[in-house]
Every structure is written in C-alpha cells, then in structure tokens.
Amino acid sequence: MILRIKVTILFVITYLFxxxxxxxxxxxxxNIFNEALTNGQAYTWLDYLSNQIGGRLSGSxxxxxxxxxxxxxxxxxxFDKVYLQEVMVPHWVRGKKEIARVNSKKRGxxxxxxxxxxxxxxxxxxGITAEIVIVDSFDALAKxxxxxxxxxxxxxxxxxxxQYYYTFxxxxxxxxxxxxxxxxxxxxxxxxxxxxxxxxxxxxxxxxGTCQYKExxxxxxxxxxxxxxxxxxxxxxxxxxxxxxxxxxxxxMLPDVLSYNVxxxxxxxxxxxxxxIVGGHLDAWDLGDGAHDDGAGCVQSIEALHLxxxxxxxxxxxxxxxxxxxxxxxxxxxxxxxxxxxEKGENHLIAIESDAGGCTPQAxxxxxxxxxxxQQVKAVASFLRPYxxxxxxxxxxxxxxxxxxxxxxxxxLRCDSQRYFDYHxxxxxxxxxxxxxxxxxxxxxxxxxxxxxxTNW
Amino acid sequence: MILRIKVTILFVITYLFxxxxxxxxxxxxxNIFNEALTNGQAYTWLDYLSNQIGGRLSGSxxxxxxxxxxxxxxxxxxFDKVYLQEVMVPHWVRGKKEIARVNSKKRGxxxxxxxxxxxxxxxxxxGITAEIVIVDSFDALAKxxxxxxxxxxxxxxxxxxxQYYYTFxxxxxxxxxxxxxxxxxxxxxxxxxxxxxxxxxxxxxxxxGTCQYKExxxxxxxxxxxxxxxxxxxxxxxxxxxxxxxxxxxxxMLPDVLSYNVxxxxxxxxxxxxxxIVGGHLDAWDLGDGAHDDGAGCVQSIEALHLxxxxxxxxxxxxxxxxxxxxxxxxxxxxxxxxxxxEKGENHLIAIESDAGGCTPQAxxxxxxxxxxxQQVKAVASFLRPYxxxxxxxxxxxxxxxxxxxxxxxxxLRCDSQRYFDYHxxxxxxxxxxxxxxxxxxxxxxxxxxxxxxTNW
Numbered sequence: 001m002i003l004r005i006k007v008t009i010l011f012v013i014t015y016l017f018x019x020x021x022x023x024x025x026x027x028x029x030x031n032i033f034n035e036a037l038t039n040g041q042a043y044t045w046l047d048y049l050s051n052q053i054g055g056r057l058s059g060s061x062x063x064x065x066x067x068x069x070x071x072x073x074x075x076x077x078x079f080d081k082v083y084l085q086e087v088m089v090p091h092w093v094r095g096k097k098e099i100a101r102v103n104s105k106k107r108g109x110x111x112x113x114x115x116x117x118x119x120x121x122x123x124x125x126x127g128i129t130a131e132i133v134i135v136d137s138f139d140a141l142a143k144x145x146x147x148x149x150x151x152x153x154x155x156x157x158x159x160x161x162x163q164y165y166y167t168f169x170x171x172x173x174x175x176x177x178x179x180x181x182x183x184x185x186x187x188x189x190x191x192x193x194x195x196x197x198x199x200x201x202x203x204x205x206x207x208x209g210t211c212q213y214k215e216x217x218x219x220x221x222x223x224x225x226x227x228x229x230x231x232x233x234x235x236x237x238x239x240x241x242x243x244x245x246x247x248x249x250x251x252x253m254l255p256d257v258l259s260y261n262v263x264x265x266x267x268x269x270x271x272x273x274x275x276x277i278v279g280g281h282l283d284a285w286d287l288g289d290g291a292h293d294d295g296a297g298c299v300q301s302i303e304a305l306h307l308x309x310x311x312x313x314x315x316x317x318x319x320x321x322x323x324x325x326x327x328x329x330x331x332x333x334x335x336x337x338x339x340x341x342x343e344k345g346e347n348h349l350i351a352i353e354s355d356a357g358g359c360t361p362q363a364x365x366x367x368x369x370x371x372x373x374x375q376q377v378k379a380v381a382s383f384l385r386p387y388x389x390x391x392x393x394x395x396x397x398x399x400x401x402x403x404x405x406x407x408x409x410x411x412x413l414r415c416d417s418q419r420y421f422d423y424h425x426x427x428x429x430x431x432x433x434x435x436x437x438x439x440x441x442x443x444x445x446x447x448x449x450x451x452x453x454x455t456n457w
Numbered sequence: 458m459i460l461r462i463k464v465t466i467l468f469v470i471t472y473l474f475x476x477x478x479x480x481x482x483x484x485x486x487x488n489i490f491n492e493a494l495t496n497g498q499a500y501t502w503l504d505y506l507s508n509q510i511g512g513r514l515s516g517s518x519x520x521x522x523x524x525x526x527x528x529x530x531x532x533x534x535x536f537d538k539v540y541l542q543e544v545m546v547p548h549w550v551r552g553k554k555e556i557a558r559v560n561s562k563k564r565g566x567x568x569x570x571x572x573x574x575x576x577x578x579x580x581x582x583x584g585i586t587a588e589i590v591i592v593d594s595f596d597a598l599a600k601x602x603x604x605x606x607x608x609x610x611x612x613x614x615x616x617x618x619x620q621y622y623y624t625f626x627x628x629x630x631x632x633x634x635x636x637x638x639x640x641x642x643x644x645x646x647x648x649x650x651x652x653x654x655x656x657x658x659x660x661x662x663x664x665x666g667t668c669q670y671k672e673x674x675x676x677x678x679x680x681x682x683x684x685x686x687x688x689x690x691x692x693x694x695x696x697x698x699x700x701x702x703x704x705x706x707x708x709x710m711l712p713d714v715l716s717y718n719v720x721x722x723x724x725x726x727x728x729x730x731x732x733x734i735v736g737g738h739l740d741a742w743d744l745g746d747g748a749h750d751d752g753a754g755c756v757q758s759i760e761a762l763h764l765x766x767x768x769x770x771x772x773x774x775x776x777x778x779x780x781x782x783x784x785x786x787x788x789x790x791x792x793x794x795x796x797x798x799x800e801k802g803e804n805h806l807i808a809i810e811s812d813a814g815g816c817t818p819q820a821x822x823x824x825x826x827x828x829x830x831x832q833q834v835k836a837v838a839s840f841l842r843p844y845x846x847x848x849x850x851x852x853x854x855x856x857x858x859x860x861x862x863x864x865x866x867x868x869x870l871r872c873d874s875q876r877y878f879d880y881h882x883x884x885x886x887x888x889x890x891x892x893x894x895x896x897x898x899x900x901x902x903x904x905x906x907x908x909x910x911x912t913n914w
Contacts, residue, residue, distance in 0.1 A: 360875050
C-alpha cells in the first residue's frame with residue numbers, strides 16, 4: 001500500500017515536472033516567435049544588404065561592404081565574440097553587359113536576354129558567331145557527336161520540370177546543364193554554350209549560377225538565356241535550323257583575393273567547446289540584390305542569436321552565427337570554417353543553414369550522422385508545429401556540408417519553394433520580393449530550434 | 458483448411474482491389490496537379506480580370522464586365538450548363554479621392570492617406586473639421602463617453618496583432634472597429650471616425666472594407682487610414698492632443714442595381730440533383746484590382762471544373778462553379794444562390810469556397826453539420842498530403858454560409874496567410890502579387906477535393 005502511494009506520488013511529481021518543463025519550452029518558443037513577429041530587425045538589415053549594398057559576388061567591393069555591415073550589426077547585439085575569419089576567394093568579374101543576337105530571315109535582328117554563367121570565360125570584344133545546335137539532354141548531345149557539334153554553339157533547352165511540388169527537386173534535375181553543359185559540349189568541339197535559365201517563371205530574366213570546367217576540357221564561353229528568349233529561339237530554330245548566333249561576353253577570372261567569414265558567438269555556460277551554429281552565405285550573384293539568396297538566410301541567422309540574447313536565454317553550448325563567404329562560386333568560406341574548426345578541436349554538434357530563400361518556413365531537413373541524432377531533433381517537432389514547421393530527413397546546406405566528416409548533424413531551413421526559383425540568381429532577386437512576416441518566421445524557427453536543441457542535447 | 462484458403466484469397470483480392478483503387482485515386486490527383494502546374498489557365502484569366510477589368514465593386518461597370526468575362530470563359534470550357542442568376546446588389550460609389558489633413562504646430566500641414574469605408578456616407582464637398590480623439594478599444598471609447606466624444610472625430614488606432622501565426626485570427630479580432638466603429642462612436646455624438654487599416658504591412662495604403670450602421674444610430678462618415686499615417690497621427694497627437702482633422706469624402710449609396718451570379722455546371726451522371734459546388738466572389742473593392750481578393754478564388758474555381766473536364770473525369774454528382782456577386786458589401790449573391798437552391802429543391806451536399814487569397818494552399822477547413830461528414834472529408838486527406846494540404850475543422854466561407862441551414866458541408870480553401878493582409882482591400886491587391894504556381898496549386902487542390910469527394914460521397 002505504502003509502496004503504491006510512493007509510486008503514485010513519484011508519478012505525480014514526475015508528471016507535474018515534465019508538464020512544467022513542457023510549458024516552459026512552449027512558453028519560450030512562443031516568446032521567440034512573438035518577439036520576432038513584432039520587433040524583428042532582420043527585415044531592416046535585409047533592406048540595407050539588398051538596397052544599399054546589393055549583389056555581392058566574392059571578391060567584389062559589395063562583398064567587402066557586406067562583411068563590414070554584418071560585422072557592425074553583430075557588434076551592436078551583445079554577443080560574446082564577433083570576429084572575421086580570413087578566406088581567400090575566387091574573383092570572377094562579369095564586365096560589360098553580354099550581347100546575344102540572331103539574324104532571322106523572317107524576323108530580322110532579334111536580341112536575346114542572356115548573361116554569362118559564373119566562373120566562365122568571356123568571348124572578348126570580338127564576340128563569337130556560329131551556328132546553333134539545340135539539344136534537350138546530354139544524350140541528345142552525344143548522339144549528335146563531334147560531327148553535329150564541332151564549331152557550333154550548343155543551346156541546352158531543358159526546362160525545369162514544373163510538375164514537382166517541391167521546386168528544388170526540379171532544380172536538382174536540371175542544374176547539370178548549367179554546371180557541366182560547357183564541358184560536355186566542349187568535348188565535341190562546341191565553341192560556346194547557351195543554357196536555358198533554371199527558372200519557374202516565364203520572363204525575360206536570365207538566371208546565372210556556377211559553371212564548372214572539367215579538367216582536361218577546353219574552357220568555352222557559357223551563358224544562361226532567359227526562359228522567354230529560350231522559347232523564342234527554339235521557335236525560330238524550328239523554321240530556320242541553320243540560324244547563326246552572335247555572342248559577346250566580357251567576363252574573366254582574376255586572381256584570388258582576401259575576404260572573410262563573419263562569426264558571432266554566444267559562449268556556452270556549461271560546454272563552451274561544443275558548438276551549435278546557424279548561418280547563411282553572405283556572397284550573392286551580381287545581377288540582383290541577393291535578397292532571397294542568401295541575404296534572407298544571413299539576416300535570419302543573425303536574428304536567431306539576437307532573439308536568444310534579447311530574451312535572456314543563456315545557452316549551455318556555444319552558439320555561433322556564421323556568415324559564410326563564397327558559397328556561390330567556390331564554397332571557400334564553408335571549407336575554411338570547417339578546416340579551422342577541425343584544427344582548433346571545436347566540437348560542432350549541430351549546424352543549421354538557411355539558404356532556401358526567405359519565404360514561409362515549412363520544415364527543418366535533417367542530415368544526421370546517426371539515427372539517434374535525427375530522433376533527438378525530431379523530439380522537438382511538437383514545439384514547432386503551431387508555426388507550420390515539420391522535421392524531415394533531407395540535406396542540410398552547402399556551406400555546412402564540409403562539417404559532415406566531423407560528425408556534425410546538419411540541418412537546413414526549408415521554406416515554401418513555389419516562388420523561389422522565379423527570382424533565384426537573377427535580377428529579380430530583390431528586396432521587394434521578400435515578405436517581412438515570412439522572413440521573421442524563419443528567424444524565429446531557427447532561434448527556437450537552437451534553444452530547444454541546446455536544452456535537449 | 459479450405460476455409461482458410463478461401464479467406465486468404467478473399468483477403469488478397471480485397472487487398473489488391475483496394476490497392477488499385479488507391480492507386481487510381483493517387484494517379485488522378487497527380488494528373489490534376491500535373492495538368493494545373495504545366496497548363497493551368499487560371500493565371501491568364503486572373504491577369505485579364507485584374508489588369509483589364511480591375512476593381513469591380515457591386516453595381517460598377519467593372520463588375521458587369523467581370524460577369525461577362527467569366528461567363529465567356531466558362532462558355533469555352535465544355536461545361537454542360539453556363540448561366541446567369543439575377544441578383545439585386547447595393548451600389549455604393551466612392552466618388553472623388555478622399556482628403557484628410559491636419560495642421561500641426563510643429564509640422565505644418567500634414568496630409569494623411571485615407572479612404573472611405575464601404576457603404577458609408579461621405580462628408581460632401583464642404584468636408585468636416587473637428588478635434589480628434591484617439592482610442593485603442595471600445596472600452597476606452599465608452600470611458601470617454603459623450604463628454605469626451607461629442608462633436609469630435611474618433612480615431613480607432615488598433616493594430617492587427619502581429620503575434621498570431623494565422624493572420625486571419627488577428628483580422629477577426631480587429632475587424633469590429635472597421636465594421637462597428639462608426640455606430641459605436643455615433644452613439645456618443647462623434648461626427649466621423651477614422652479607423653487604422655487592417656494591415657500586416659507598415660505602408661501608405663489605406664485598406665477599405667465594409668462598415669455597417671447599426672439601426673437607430675446616426676450614420677457618420679467612416680474612413681480607413683493607412684498604417685503609416687496612423688502611426689504619424691498618433692505621434693503628433695502625443696504632443697498636440699487638441700489637434701483638429703479635416704476630412705473630405707464623396708461616397709454615397711445609390712439605388713440597388715441588377716447584377717448576376719455566374720454559374721457553370723457539369724451535370725452528374727448518377728445523382729444529378731445532388732450538388733458539390735466550388736466558388737469565389739466576383740466583386741472586389743475598387744482601390745486595387747482584386748487579384749488576391751477574390752479574383753484568385755474565382756479563377757481557381759473555374760479552373761477546378763476545367764481540370765475535371767480536361768482530364769475526362771465524369772462526376773456522379775452535379776458539380777457547379779459559382780462566381781458569387783457582392784460578397785464584399787452585402788452578400789446578396791451568396792444569399793440569392795442559397796434561396797434558389799432551396800426553392801428548386803437542389804440537394805447541396807458540399808460547398809467549397811476559395812476566398813483567402815492566391816498564396817500556397819495549406820489546408821481545407823471544414824464546417825460540417827455532423828461529425829460523420831467531417832470524417833468523410835478527412836478520409837481523403839492522405840491524397841492531398843503530398844501537396845502540402847491538410848484537413849482541419851474551421852469555417853467554410855462567407856458566400857457559401859447561407860447554405861448552412863440546408864445541411865451542406867462547408868469547406869474553405871486555406872492558404873498561406875502571411876502576406877495576404879499586406880494587400881487585402883487596398884490598392885496593393887494587384888496581379889503582380891500573385892504567384893502562378895501558388896495560384897495553380899490552389900486550383901488543383903480544389904479540383905482534387907471535388908474529384909475525391911464525388912467518388913467517396
């Protein structure tokens with residue numbers, strides 16, 4: 001009887017304790033969201049980063065200004081440490097606006113909207129004129145072979161598959177033409193390539209992005225063409241298959257320059273050498289203002305730590321915010337950060353990246369080294385559900401991926417993807433495309449996840 | 458032994474049958490989404506409705522044009538019937554642009570961005586000048602009483618609560634000041650009211666919407682003021698509490714005019730007198746183009762039926778699309794539709810409304826007359842989950858609410874609400890704020906729900 005009473009009392013105490021612990025977590029998460037939605041500053045920072053600085057490609061004056069600006073912001077937020085981490089970055093410059101023109105028998109001179117792909121060589125001022133050969137896959141290119149391709153400009157006309165609900169899936173499918181198209185075409189003697197923009201919108205904006213020259217292949221000029229221009233060009237080619245294209249681009253790769261990751265830290269009260277980090281990448285393509293990609297992720301990450309300090313949350317582990325440099329065309333910042341972490345013996349438990357735009361957050365995707373770590377993240381899902389967030393298994397993010405060999409659990413903030421690729425890597429990626437509440441929800445979700453994992457880990 | 462074999466065979470057959478039935482439904486839903494995302498026309502229709510017709514308040518030439526346009530569209534889509542349903546609607550006109558001005562000692566003449574609220578009386582060309590009294594609730598107003606209010610202009614400065622994740626909740630809380638503010642203030646002898654706009658954005662757009670004069674109270678001019686102007690006015694009032702406001706508005710209510718609901722129908726193959734309907738409201742406030750509210754819902758509803766016919770889906774029940782007229786300032790279309798349904802003895806099983814903007818769809822909210830009907834809707838949830846959709850319990854929609862006494866299960870399409878109230882009822886509600894994929898996902902979700910419920914009911 002006494003034993004039963006004891007057990008019952010113990011049960012009641014345990015239950016009450018767990019309930020109050022639960023309530024405190026719920027309460028704290030609620031406070032984080034309330035603070036973000038009413039007094040969040042991320043939107044104001046993003047306004048500056050987008051409208052006052054703009055596109056900030058690695059090595060550019062704008063990238064340097066972005067390093068200074070984000071460091072200055074962090075300096076005002078009461079973090080324990082704010083510092084720069086030296087990173088040598090590639091310095092690719094676009095030069096004068098690109099030109100693409102065909103002379104159609106039916107339509108006369110037709111200008112097409114193109115832009116050079118990142119890291120590629122230009123045609124130089126003389127330009128290139130050659131016959132166009134249109135293909136819809138690498139298989140089609142291989143079938144044409146040297147005979148069909150040599151001396152020509154290959155036009156990869158492969159649309160993003162609009163049927164996927166999650167647009168990143170369509171991007172993953174089609175991105176190989178942008179990244180490897182030039183090398184593949186060069187193998188067969190092509191003199192240049194034009195790649196249909198990776199875009200969900202049908203408009204005049206060409207979408208840039210990195211192109212890689214495979215070792216052993218001849219570098220040739222590579223350009224993106226807007227979806228509307230691609231549709232038009234394909235239409236003309238139907239009736240004028242031997243059409244010639246004039247291409248002119250002035251981009252070039254200059255020597256590497258010194259740049260920086262920007263790091264802010266709240267030092268852990270109990271386990272200062274164990275780290276939970278949040279971050280985004282500071283560099284952005286030059287055509288737009290990098291508002292969604294990845295200004296949003298940067299300001300959300302700063303805001304995440306800011307929310308913790310504002311609400312007086314003292315974490316057990318050290319929490320860092322990292323502005324990675326050079327995600328877009330080199331990943332040097334992410335690699336350097338992981339290298340230094342390794343050297344210093346810093347134990348990175350968890351790395352969270354926001355690099356999927358600033359739209360309404362929907363999930364955290366988790367790439368855990370072991371099942372138990374996924375379960376530990378999943379265990380906090382109920383606290384995020386009222387804010388539309390789920391925990392799913394999937395990739396973390398590019399900048400944090402070099403931490404994977406160190407056993408870090410990688411987590412990506414996944415946002416509503418429907419309109420992201422309308423803007424991505426194009427002149428349309430501007431501040432007005434970002435909604436304040438949607439942006440601040442992402443910051444609150446990241447801050448909440450850091451708080452919950454710091455408590456549970 | 459034989460019995461066991463028989464049972465096993467029966468089980469296997471049942472299992473296979475259920476699996477193939479399941480697959481067919483999954484397959485059909487997938488086809489609906491694929492078709493909507495690749496060949497959907499709703500976006501093109503919305504372009505016309507927004508940019509060629511624009512704001513289409515009941516009784517206006519634009520409303521008449523919208524009736525004609527949507528009927529013409531439906532006429533081309535191969536429905537079994539397309540017809541107009543006569544509805545007498547109120548005819549409120551705004552007249553010349555409103556003026557609001559204070560003369561501040563410190564700042565000189567300050568113009569404020571205001572607009573008349575729907576259905577209200579104007580000041581006329583002479584305008585009204587009176588002292589402003591600022592309140593943050595009806596309680597505060599009551600405390601001031603006649604002594605503090607008589608002869609003054611009451612300024613309801615009540616923001617939408619940004620802390621709610623679901624912004625419609627904040628709207629529901631604050632909308633009473635817009636709807637009833639004038640009547641409440643008139644009780645105490647106020648000469649006019651100015652109501653802070655129901656907006657999640659901090660900008661210069663005043664947001665209009667219906668105001669109702671309670672019987673027995675004196676109608677007084679009622680206006681919305683933009684959030685920025687409201688903040689500014691409140692700021693000035695802090696140091697100049699006796700500030701006088703000049704208001705001028707030219708709106709008036711004219712006699713009712715004849716308008717129409719537009720109805721399209723696919724007649725049921727098995728139960729033609731049992732109806733599942735989808736709809737939105739065709740009228741929209743005059744300040745913007747009514748792209749989100751509710752052009753989106755209209756074109757999604759037409760598209761929903763269009764998708765069914767395109768994919769050769771022959772429903773058992775009759776499926777109707779209804780463009781309701783006059784949701785915004787009278788609900789006459791919704792009431793008339795229900796009245797006629799009752800008269801004709803049409804059995805309306807289910808009514809689905811899209812009137813929450815054209816952003817990414819997230820759920821169907823169900824208001825069922827009995828638990829079993831909610832369960833029947835809930836039973837199809839698994840088919841919609843891959844498209845981010847849930848089934849929840851909540852309200853259906855204004856236009857379909859008059860069907861409730863007939864035992865109809867009411868369902869609302871619930872969309873991402875984060876940015877909707879940035880635009881709602883203001884000049885910012887324009888076509889460029891609607892994303893094509895997000896809009897088409899809503900149409901596909903509605904078409905899929907109709908297909909699934911038609912099959913299961």
